[in-house]
Amino acid sequence: MRFIVIGANAAGMSAAMRIKRRRPECEVVVLEKTFEVSYGACGLPFYVAGLNDDLDLVRIRSAEEFEQSGIVMRLGHAVEQVDFASKTVTGHDDVGNAFFTSYDRLLIASGASARLLNVPGAQLRNIFTLKTPQDAEALRAAIERTRGNVVIVGGGAIGLELAEACLLQKVKSLRVIEATGQLLPGFDEEYALAALDELARYGAHVHLGERVAGFSGGEAVGRVATDKGEYDADVVIVSVGVVPNTAFAAGLDKLPNGAIVTDHAMKTSEQDVFAAGDCASVWHALLKKPVYLPLGTYANKQGRLAGDSVCGKPVSYTRALGSMMLRCMGLEFAKTGLTEREAKAAGMDAKSVMVRAHSHPHYYPDACEIAIKLCYRENDGVLLGAQLMGERETALRIDPIAVAIDRGMTAEELGFADFGYAPPFAGSWDAVAVAANAAK
Ligand SMILES: Cc1cc2nc3c(=O)[nH]c(=O)nc-3n(C[C@H](O)[C@H](O)[C@H](O)COP(=O)(O)OP(=O)(O)OC[C@H]3O[C@@H](n4cnc5c(N)ncnc54)[C@H](O)[C@@H]3O)c2cc1C
CATH class of the missing domain: 3.30.390.30 (FAD/NAD-linked reductase, C-terminal dimerisation domain)
Structure with a gap:
């Protein structure tokens, strides 16, 4: 039996390890489009903040360690299409060679990418998103190089963790621009207001109900324009959510945002195809329906259970509640x-x-x-x-x-x-x- 796993981070590697442990005789092949495997994205804001100077600490296990466990790691392999009828996966590697492989069971764990802003100037230098260790390295270097005016677009949990990072890095000015009427969407007003007061206490400017219209500058960003004003910016961090990486999986049932709909056993709408983590839905215990909650807690739990499920073990995960926590300066x-x-x-x-x-x-x-x-x-x-x-x-x-x-x-x-x-x-x-x- 040949198992193919797409994606080599939290969900994919939890599943791959589980499959190999349960079915050591089977072939487990992981296809990963980058050269980065198994890292803790949740630790990246603290590297940017300077609370940890060693980026390698967020790298949990290396590809070599997984290989030693008997898993075949194909790095630099970007999947472009899955044909569910013929059970084949196709794509290109990092030097442009096409690859083609077949599976008996497929686990999609391709995660999500940072949502980008579709506005003029979005490609200028010093405009960042934060998803990978490379992103963190580039962002921290830019902050430390300029120590200038930083604008964070998005006042959700990661936006606020990054606000703390910038304040700890003692940037010249910090501005958080949020399109909705409050910080921390999902929390009630009292909590959102406390977050706002906390940022103000440390000198940050928060703009609510304001939409970014574009960026301008020379080669690098210099100004951010919104529907209400214009601000200086040496570094911009765009933190406006994520988009599931599922374009290659045409034909599967998906939520409106593109996340693959899974059942309690991480099965998709196609036979022998499973999905887990940020590319997939999770069953909400109270709402009793599949929802999108791109959190590391679910990527790890779903990945581990999906590993069991692809091996034929009955599993059921219906207990997501969206539990989350964060700290922003002096408030948890x-x-x-x-x-x-x-x-x-x-x-x-x-x-x-x-x-x-x-x-x-x-x-x-x-x-x-x-x-x-x-x-x-x-x-x-x-x-x-x-x-x-x-x-x-x-x-x-x-x-x-x-x-x-x-x-x-x-x-x-x-x-x-x-x-x-x-x-x-x-x-x-x-x-x-x-x-x-x-x-x-
Ligand atoms: C800055 C930051 C802070 C966070 N903090 C927290 C936190 O405090 N608590 C929490 O619970 N969660 C947090 N999260 C969310 C958590 O990190 C994610 O939920 C988790 O990483 C998802 O893991 P995953 O394996 O599903 O997907 P990903 O981490 O997105 O990994 C998917 C992998 O698939 C690969 N891939 C994608 N497309 C293809 C393709 N076509 N072919 C081959 N490979 C492909 C990608 O390169 C990637 O390596 C944070 C995320 C970020 C970015």
């Missing part, structure tokens, strides 16, 4: 499940409560306030979502709430869960329990 943010607005848009009778509780008792040093907003079903109190923010000891508190939602618990059950207590860590009623017990 985290979210899981749905906000009240999202739940109501999905037809649920949702209600929410917000409390501000302390991370630990005030008599122990460095206690901080954590703002916790819980969303729950009005009729029975079953938890639907949570948003958290605070200076410290905050983000990881999303995890017990994610588990509670995963298990279908009510706010009352979470409020009386047996959390530990000692003054350096928590109060006798932990902040999460305080919030849960406030839900009526």
Whole structure:
């Protein structure tokens, strides 16, 4: 049996390793269009920030290590077409030679690319996106070379991590331009406003409801024009989301953004074809439908389970809640499940409560306030979502709430869960329990 995996990062290599472990006698071939394999993209903003000076630390395993496990790594091989009827994959390698290969089972793990802005001047030098270690290297070099005016387009989670990176790099000025009316789309207004205040506290300028219209300059960017103004820019970072890399997979069922629709076992609409990670949908536990959540957590889980699934083991992954966390300067943010607005848009009778509780008792040093907003079903109190923010000891508190939602618990059950207590860590009623017990 011959397994082909397209894409050699989180999803693809999790799957390839799993297949080789389960079926050592089978041929596992990975086709990867670049020469980069298995890296932690999530660590790149911290390299840009200068918190880590060794880019190799984000490289998790080398192609040679995978080869030693018996996996055939074909790097520099860009897949251009899959013919599902003849079970063949075609493309070109990095020196222009065509390749053609067949599969018994195919796993598509081709991820996503940074979304680009289709505006005049978008090709100018010093306009960056951040996806790969090479992107991070080039971006950090430009920031350190110019230490000038930086404009970040996009105020989502990665945009804010990059804002922190630029502030830590002490750039001359930082501007964040966001087309919607708030930072951190997906969070409620109180959280978005706190992020805005935090950036302002460090001297950054935030422009909401403003759209980039184009870039100008000489060879390199010099100015950013929007529908409301024009600003100096020595470096621009475009962080406006991602686009699934699925053009070569014509004929598969896809979401409107191009992500391949998968079922609970990562199977696609074609026989013997599976997909996982940022190129694919994931099943939302509360919305009960396939959604697009391009997060490393799902790439790893789906990849591992897809590896089992292609080998014929029954698997089911239906538990995505969109849990995520980030830090921007002195504030941590985290979210899981749905906000009240999202739940109501999905037809649920949702209600929410917000409390501000302390991370630990005030008599122990460095206690901080954590703002916790819980969303729950009005009729029975079953938890639907949570948003958290605070200076410290905050983000990881999303995890017990994610588990509670995963298990279908009510706010009352979470409020009386047996959390530990000692003054350096928590109060006798932990902040999460305080919030849960406030839900009526
Ligand atoms: C800056 C940044 C920060 C992030 N931070 C977080 C975080 O804190 N938490 C979190 O959960 N997630 C985070 N993410 C998201 C996370 O990194 C991704 O979800 C994860 O990398 C997806 O892995 P993947 O294997 O599905 O896809 P990718 O990482 O996109 O890998 C796909 C691979 O397929 C290859 N490929 C594409 N097309 C072809 C083709 N036609 N032929 C052959 N090969 C092809 C690509 O070259 C690539 O190597 C972050 C992402 C970025 C960019």
